[in-house]
Amino acid sequence: MRRESYRDRALVVRTYDFGEADRIIVLLTRNHGLRRGVAKGVRRSKSRFGSRLQHFVDIDVQLYPGRNLESITGADTVAYYGSGIIDDYERYTAACAALECAERLAATDGDEDPWLFDHLTETLARMQESDHPTLVLDSFLLQAMGHAGWAPSLFDCAQCGAPGPHHAFHPAVGGAACVNCRPSGSAEVPEEALHLMWLLAHSHWPAVLSTAASPDGGHLLAVAHRLTRAHLQWHLEQKVTSLTVMDQF
Template sequence: MPLYKDEAIVLRTHKLGEADRIITFLTRYHGQVRAVAKGVRKTASKFGSRLEPFMAVEVQFYEGKSLDIVNQVEILSAYGKEIVSDYPSYTAASVMVETAEKLTSELSSPQQYLLLVGAIRSLSNRERNPSSTLDSYLLRALAIAGWAPNFELCVGCQKPGPHNAFLLSAGGMVCEDCRIPGSAIVDSETSALLAALLTGDWGTVSAAGESSRASASGIVAAYSQWHIERGLKSLQHLERE
């Protein structure tokens, strides 16, 4: 069987038989890979905790007919250890990996991989508020997938902003003339915060008030659920700070 090697983030795992697991990876160059890790649930397994969610690893695979087989695993960064010790970070990371799984396929997507690695690293290092890190990740991941929201111009008539309403189905802000029932009213600080989360303007994000952060998080969650098929189950358990 052909061998190949790639960097990866572990997205999720589930049991197979008495001792094996099926591991879902997002790799840098081979897209999403589902592979069997044989004997990984045994106490003496050489893989052990290397194949837990949120771990950054280098993996060598045997190419199989339906599922590949994990041959070797080396840890690149043990992000999972730090993330699982902090519940807000853990729930944010859970939403991230579920999003990555639903937005990617077996096709190569280095941008999605690098975005996820950066967000997981930020959570592990406690660089920023987990909620803000998650909101920024979700907006950027959706943008890479082709659903970039517009927080600057009116999505109806292209009139320059700022505007005070967000229309979920249209994917952006709308002016007074284009606003229709169902549009979410957004104040100027929240609108600026949403744009900052999308572009990575962390100075603006850090300066935002608690009310604007909560409002922005609600819009980001609704926008994500709108575009991601079957929604995000892990959002139900998300703990916001």
Template sequence: MPTYRDDAVVLRTQKLGEADRILTLLTRQHGQVRAVAKGVRRTSSKFGARLEPFMVVDAQLYVGRSLDIVQQVDQIGTYGAAIAADYDSFLAANAMAEAALRLVGEGDAQEKQFFLLVGALRSLARAEHAPQATRDSYLLRALGLAGWPIQTEACAQCGEPGSHTRFSPQFGGVVCDRCAPAGVPRTDPHTTSLVGALLAGDWSLVDQSDPQALDRASSLIAAFAQHHLERSVRSLGTRQRPALR
């Protein structure tokens, strides 16, 4: 059977037998890929450390019947250790990995999604911004690429411009009082502006925002993301470290 080579981000790992692992990868040209890395849990493995979560690699894989086989790995981005060493960064990376798994399917080549995730993981590893801000910016951009852009500067229903104070994940962002369904909560203009800054990558505004403002923006973004991903993202809104496998 044929082999192929592709750049990949390790999203998840799962133990298999005594020495192997099943990897879930987001690849540049082949979308989501599940593959077996044989012998990587042995201390003698040459590339076990390269296949930890949130590492970026150049991998050669052998096409299998149900799972591909990792044959060779070259390291590209060593982000895993730095992310795992910081609790908030680890949670943020897990949320981004969950979102990527739902936005990109098997065989669904999406280079923009791949590079967006790589850039966000690099930023987390370098501690360029608050982890939750990096996560939220990634989620907004990834959802926009998938066809769900968030609206912060005009009513998402009728298009009326202005600083609207109601937010509806179902409608796609802020809505005017006339279009807002019953029960839609209000938000303040500063929080809406902060969501827009996270989407645009206006880090001068984001980085000077206080934690409470970031938390309010994160709540809106989490509701928006979980609505469009159609299920709960476990790593959003939790302060408990997920169990490592």
């Protein structure tokens, strides 16, 4: 039976060269989850829409279903988030990490939930002008994990529910752990770092920026990022390459 083409909003999260002039595009769509399509001829200089099938471009894309890959037959730009990102290394690496993590999270999510797409576009828009792109990324990740149903516990003990604050954290038990429940290998963390993660998870930006500007802010930001990354990768059961690249600098 012939399947009809359809349109959806989308962000490019990954691309692969294919053949001499084509490219495979992995899209996070707003209403159809992850879609993999082939854009024919986009690597030629005369391509009608190849420049729109790039990272950090919010597009209105037309797709035609195929057996293995969909065909991308049109794309119109809705918004461009690359300005302020592609010319700043820290913002660029954080934005690339957001795209890769969104792809991994979408693979575990339902197809028809627009939340992840909407949240990713909001994150890229905020990242364009942020002086703390890693904080914007961590906020995105914590909220996305919460939406997926495996947000870390940041106050009460994740194992027994004992009220905090606690000073141990381990992804295996679900986040913060009391002295009786903390497993071997738990990270010893200041309670202020867990509170910062809570602020990020709830988008309390004035308090987040106040913490970042405090004398101990740099250390707390680093700890919060390390714990967020560890919790994400534990539950995805794989490393996220772009997060590893970020932490090398």
